[in-house]
Amino acid sequence: DAMVIQNPRYQVTQFGKPVTLSCSQTLNHNVMYWYQQKSSQAPKLLFHYYDKDFNNEADTPDNFQSRRPNTSFCFLDIRSPGLGDAAMYLCATSSITGEGEAFFGQGTRLTVV
């Protein structure tokens, strides 16, 4: 059974139109992450939640926001998508009681038209 689920797998949005990507987990992990991965590049951490504590990376654009209404769900909001925001968005979770390993969802491929 999938433990980190991302919806949708593929998302097409218009330039400048707000879009939300979803992630849910059944692992009850207290840490949830959002990574952006562009073609042939390393996954880049955008931000993460440690329980309800939000941690933004210094170079994450203001255009990217996140919400975590409860332990199981985390959302990535892109307020005004640009063509440069087209990428694979990966959600991951980890537990502070483990060895730090992150469990990833299948990703959402975002296309901006």
Add this chain to the structure above:
Amino acid sequence: GEDVEQSLFLSVREGDSSVINCTYTDSSSTYLYWYKQEPGAGLQLLTYIFSNMDMKQDQRLTVLLNKKDKHLSLRIADTQTGDSAIYFCAESRNQAGTALIFGKGTTLSVSS
């Protein structure tokens, strides 16, 4: 420059061993990880090593860690066509449960 560096491509024949190398920068990383990514999919954890270990073996996978040189390698024995994928090395930036910093990934191509 990149925090974690890997060679971009490796091509091997089925049945041979593959060795994927990585250098990292944060000497305080507690754990180091290897992830595998197949086309269009998320990242799958393959194995990890605690920073006070030199070697870890897990079936066909052997991880070697040279902490002095900040060098990590992944050896895949008896490489199969199903091993073709992108392999990412990652270091934990702080302690367990915070953030992973990934290399660009090594594309492994296995020919029969």
